[in-house]
Amino acid sequence: MKPGWFLRFAAICGYALLLAPAVLVFVISFSAGDFLNFPPPGFSLRWYAALIDNGQLMTALRNSALLALAVASIALVVGMPAAYAIARLEFPGRGALAGFLVAPLLLPTLVLGLALLLALQPARLAATWPGLMLAHAMVAVPFAVRIMTTAFGGVPKDLEEAAWTLGATRFQAALRVTLPLAAPGAIAAGALCFLVSFDETVISLFLVGPRLSTLPVEMFRYAESRTDPLVAALAMTLIGVALAVVLLVERLVGFTRAVGRN
Amino acid sequence: MIGLLLCLPAALILAAGFVWPVLLLGRISFNRTNDMGAMEQAWTLETYARIVTDDFTWDLALNTITLSAGAAAAAVALALPVTLLIRSAPPRWRGLLALMAVAPLLVSGTARVVGWMAILGDQGMINAVLTGLGITSDPVRLINNLTGVRIGLTESLMPYCCLVLIAGMSRLDSRLEEAAATLGATRSRTFLRVTLPLAAPALAAAFALAFVLGVSAFITPRLMGGGRVFVVATEIFDLALETVDWPAASALAMLLLGTLIVAMVLRGVLSGRGAAR
Numbered sequence: 001m002k003p004g005w006f007l008r009f010a011a012i013c014g015y016a017l018l019l020a021p022a023v024l025v026f027v028i029s030f031s032a033g034d035f036l037n038f039p040p041p042g043f044s045l046r047w048y049a050a051l052i053d054n055g056q057l058m059t060a061l062r063n064s065a066l067l068a069l070a071v072a073s074i075a076l077v078v079g080m081p082a083a084y085a086i087a088r089l090e091f092p093g094r095g096a097l098a099g100f101l102v103a104p105l106l107l108p109t110l111v112l113g114l115a116l117l118l119a120l121q122p123a124r125l126a127a128t129w130p131g132l133m134l135a136h137a138m139v140a141v142p143f144a145v146r147i148m149t150t151a152f153g154g155v156p157k158d159l160e161e162a163a164w165t166l167g168a169t170r171f172q173a174a175l176r177v178t179l180p181l182a183a184p185g186a187i188a189a190g191a192l193c194f195l196v197s198f199d200e201t202v203i204s205l206f207l208v209g210p211r212l213s214t215l216p217v218e219m220f221r222y223a224e225s226r227t228d229p230l231v232a233a234l235a236m237t238l239i240g241v242a243l244a245v246v247l248l249v250e251r252l253v254g255f256t257r258a259v260g261r262n
Numbered sequence: 263m264i265g266l267l268l269c270l271p272a273a274l275i276l277a278a279g280f281v282w283p284v285l286l287l288g289r290i291s292f293n294r295t296n297d298m299g300a301m302e303q304a305w306t307l308e309t310y311a312r313i314v315t316d317d318f319t320w321d322l323a324l325n326t327i328t329l330s331a332g333a334a335a336a337a338v339a340l341a342l343p344v345t346l347l348i349r350s351a352p353p354r355w356r357g358l359l360a361l362m363a364v365a366p367l368l369v370s371g372t373a374r375v376v377g378w379m380a381i382l383g384d385q386g387m388i389n390a391v392l393t394g395l396g397i398t399s400d401p402v403r404l405i406n407n408l409t410g411v412r413i414g415l416t417e418s419l420m421p422y423c424c425l426v427l428i429a430g431m432s433r434l435d436s437r438l439e440e441a442a443a444t445l446g447a448t449r450s451r452t453f454l455r456v457t458l459p460l461a462a463p464a465l466a467a468a469f470a471l472a473f474v475l476g477v478s479a480f481i482t483p484r485l486m487g488g489g490r491v492f493v494v495a496t497e498i499f500d501l502a503l504e505t506v507d508w509p510a511a512s513a514l515a516m517l518l519l520g521t522l523i524v525a526m527v528l529r530g531v532l533s534g535r536g537a538a539r
Contacts, residue, residue, distance in 0.1 A: 007347065014420065020381060021369075024377040115286065239368075
């Protein structure tokens with residue numbers, strides 16, 4: 001049925017609300033002015049230049065990128081075997097384990113962040129690389145397990161059985177037949193885990209310190225205290241990284257296909 | 263057995279970073295804070311009693327619930343026309359329209375708040391239009407107060423509502439609406455008597471998800487409230503990191519979790535009864 005004018009109008013209002021902030025961040029990041037005002041008094045790249053000159057923020061950007069790479073690797077390394085087992089093998093407690101491995105997503109990140117602070121601070125692991133890697137893994141591993149379970153489930157079991165008949169061991173068949181066929185899923189899972197860690201703010205806020213901080217936390221603190229377009233340039237950097245990762249995966253495997261199969 | 267072995271690394275990491283911390287959170291909520299503000303090991307309900315008897319807690323709880331219920335309702339109300347538009351669009355547009363509806367999920371919450379500052383601030387877009395048209399001479403305060411949090415929270419919950427509604431309503435048979443139109447129903451009558459009842463379960467699911475996410479939202483209330491809007495989430499954060507009263511932060515977090523669990527169970531019971539009917 002064709003939508004009436006009221007429905008169209010309401011939908012446009014909805015889209016405006018959804019997209020306005022990102023559009024404004026884009027425009028303001030090129031502002032030549034000193035404040036987050038609209039319309040900007042002129043356009044320039046001065047705030048991007050200021051961002052590159054800001055040592056603290058550049059360190060945080062490097063930290064976030066390294067952390068996200070490490071977290072995505074950990075999530076794939078521990079998530080793939082688990083996903084293979086859940087998708088392919090019969091063993092006692094399979095359903096319970098499958099539920100357990102995605103359980104951290106059910107907890108509000110605020111509560112998870114607090115719990116991690118209480119556990120990591122006494123162990124002197126707060127604001128350290130291992131501490132942040134463990135913390136971010138809690139939101140990345142569930143995604144890796146879920147996406148990889150779908151990916152392994154999508155590979156026909158016959159192929160692996162054919163490899164057995166031809167003399168491959170179960171391990172060889174899994175490694176040489178099923179894993180390569182599930183590679184698009186692994187790329188998508190890795191990219192999603194990278195983004196989840198790269199954008200993670202709330203858990204990090206509990207765990208960072210002067211020694212080690214991440215870009216979203218620095219952006220949060222900046223937005224809390226000051227209102228110049230530097231924070232918009234910073235926000236655009238985060239959006240740019242997210243877009244680049246999504247486009248890269250789209251080029252490699254087709255994001256919508258890889259994620260959308262479940 | 264090999265299956266269990268393959269799950270072991272992931273399970274161990276979750277045990278260290280999820281199970282142990284959450285157990286510790288529960289344990290610490292039974293500790294006490296002494297007069298010096300230091301934590302003492304104990305098994306006591308003192309901290310819970312202190313929180314529950316404090317009127318401020320109830321103000322916070324009421325603020326949090328009304329705020330997130332309002333934002334969730336607004337988010338569902340705006341996500342519904344978006345979903346209906348996607349549903350009625352030609353197939354080749356559907357993917358793009360759906361992507362635009364959930365794209366904000368890829369943009370970090372803080373980045374979107376920065377966008378709202380440029381829209382709602384005293385020198386932002388809306389105030390520029392209002393003063394430019396001569397409607398107001400002084401800027402209208404739209405951010406760093408409850409209004410700002412309401413707007414920001416609604417926007418941040420909308421993509422989730424869209425996801426739930428798109429999934430839930432794709433199963434609806436659009437021929438039923440066409441039949442209603444054929445039988446002479448007006449557009450609004452078809453919507454009220456056919457589309458809305460069919461969409462009700464999806465709308466309820468979207469509201470429930472948005473409400474739960476809204477209750478535990480932290481970034482939007484803290485940044486768009488400008489430190490002047492207090493909800494349970496901001497209080498937990500302040501107790502943990504500003505006051506450093508870990509037992510109180512833990513107890514409040516446990517109460518929040520308990521409330522969310524009760525809300526989910528209640529919703530399960532209600533929707534179960536609805537399905538049985």
